[in-house]
Amino acid sequence: MKEIKGGVTAPQGYKASGVACGIKQSGNLDMSLLVSDTPANAAAVFTTNKMAAAPVHLSKKHLADGQAQAVVINSGNANACTGDGGYEDAIKMAQVTGAALGIDAHDIVVSSTGIIGVPMPMDKVEAGIKDGAAKLYADGGGCAAEAIMTTDTFVKEHAVSFDFDGIEVKVGGMAKGSGMIAPNMATMLAVVTTDAAVAPELLKSMLVSAIDKSFNSITVDGDTSTNDMVVVVANGASGAEVTTGNEAAFQAALDKVCIELAKLIVRDGEGATKFIEIDVVGAASAGDAKKAAMAIANSNLVKTAFFGQDPNWGRIVAAVGYSSAEVDASKVDVYYGEEKLVENGRVVAYDEAKVGAVIQAKDIKVKVDLKLGSGAARVWTCDFSYDYVKINAEYHT
């Protein structure tokens, strides 16, 4: 497997566009289109938030048959908490996209991200879809990725290729993030494409597995959005067919793209100055490891300590203690980088210079060993800075 340039249009047989249609007052790109040259298999995972936005409900319905040929995403307006009218607007988006592309509206995945509770400006949306449909390019992935940004400060793309029995298979993706919900923005969103052929059920189970290791292993602020969606489209344009038994290389590629996109979301976390990788090992189960790791990653006290560049291991062991994971207080070890600070639940004499170097770096690694079993999990988070408060306090509805 090797990294290649680009994002959703890196695999064969895809075109994309990103245009500005005036949903964002800034005039920035706000309408993103991705189209497969041929009908494709597709799978998605959606937010579990019970206030899920209208396009989430519609896209679930459209993907029930495992088929999709295009994805339309607008930024600047989440079409969330907009009632029946919002659902009709989502249907209209699919219809307009389908008509512009000559595709059945049921094969369109619709997504929206932006301000909650404001009706969609459908005249602008419709014009944007038509404009985007006229500007589809085989190298349009970058524009499409730019057009899904809200409070993001940079474009998030990743792509890889690997050899599959002599055929080059590519997997590419784009994502947006920033806060789990940024300033009234409903947020985490990713689209992954591949030119392998994968049956819908297998594609779904592989996506669920990849998400567990990537998008479900990151946290910025612990808030779960109304609009989260990760969708993967597999059009088979490379001629390679992934099936049960030969799927390992594809799973690895899908994992890699999802993990890199997830990490980019954390690096662009609102106000983030640090990127923190947390490994919990030695847990009684993998589930316990994940619970402990996420408790650390979500703790405001841990995150503010990293912003302050303080090796505040007490906050880490306290988070482990309330995580609901099985913990024996007399066994817990904590490492910053390679340096052990806590052994068997007690602080040990450690090299302050080495620990200081670890926490002053932009990228920080923390490891907790519970010494109870073989359960392990890795998650990523960012620190919690003045700017997080500033970004989220100063945004006005």
Place this chain on the structure above:
Amino acid sequence: MKEIKGGVTAPQGYKASGVACGIKQSGNLDMSLLVSDTPANAAAVFTTNKMAAAPVHLSKKHLADGQAQAVVINSGNANACTGDGGYEDAIKMAQVTGAALGIDAHDIVVSSTGIIGVPMPMDKVEAGIKDGAAKLYADGGGCAAEAIMTTDTFVKEHAVSFDFDGIEVKVGGMAKGSGMIAPNMATMLAVVTTDAAVAPELLKSMLVSAIDKSFNSITVDGDTSTNDMVVVVANGASGAEVTTGNEAAFQAALDKVCIELAKLIVRDGEGATKFIEIDVVGAASAGDAKKAAMAIANSNLVKTAFFGQDPNWGRIVAAVGYSSAEVDASKVDVYYGEEKLVENGRVVAYDEAKVGAVIQAKDIKVKVDLKLGSGAARVWTCDFSYDYVKINAEYHT
């Protein structure tokens, strides 16, 4: 029931002291003693954190028989993550206190709050206990309350009295808080006294009920500490005996003292500029109401919005949506003060001046009506300001 002056020494038959013994580098009071003139019934609720500090383990053991006559609390050092040596230090604190007061060490409740992971300076602790034992006064509750402060900015006391079949019964208490764990400080701690006689089992069940409505209905930062403890001591000095069947007035008084202390903790939340009361009504169950209310209260996005004085109802409905409470998105109503902003999950035309006045005040009330049943819960939280980050980032271990 009426409010009266004072705290833990407001009821009859108690003496207390607060002295400085040098655990805190500042020279502030750091050793608190509370003694009942006679042996008393007692009950407590402890942190569920699996990294619970040594004194938590010891006090659980000492309270197993429902008896206690004194409470000794030091601030400045949490005696947490200190291993076997820390447990021996907690035992030593009980022994020294017992010897100084002429009480069996098993009738002493021991608590510590402060920095995690540092061995207790036992020479200072022992001297402090002896000094405190020599300075016990019937009006010493205020000094005792001052001596348990860590990052708290003001003393937290409350007391009430009520008529019980012609006998005046008093309930008083003190608490400390600030952050759930402040800068490496292990935190939430409260002691309540009464001169009623209450059997240990009844006292425990009434304490659990009171805590559910008070200390378990507040949140500052969602972090659960290693040292949390709420203890109630009932010495019967008033001559009144509370038993099953006549307990309503006592429960009301206990609730009132616990709720007022809990509110004081929120008002002194680290960096807090706003005090926010959140009512969730119409939930399918009381448990669902509590889950939804706590999800709102713990959301960083909600809390930063309040700091920014922004009526960001989208963040409130999103928190309700991910709270795990049963929710019908098409039924949710949201009120700021008396003003309805959201009806049936959609924003409605509201009076911006009225909503502006609500969110610009120091005390803010928010109500969410899920319109599914009769479940209700009330919780309190504070906003999330620059100073929270500053306090928690700039503290160095």
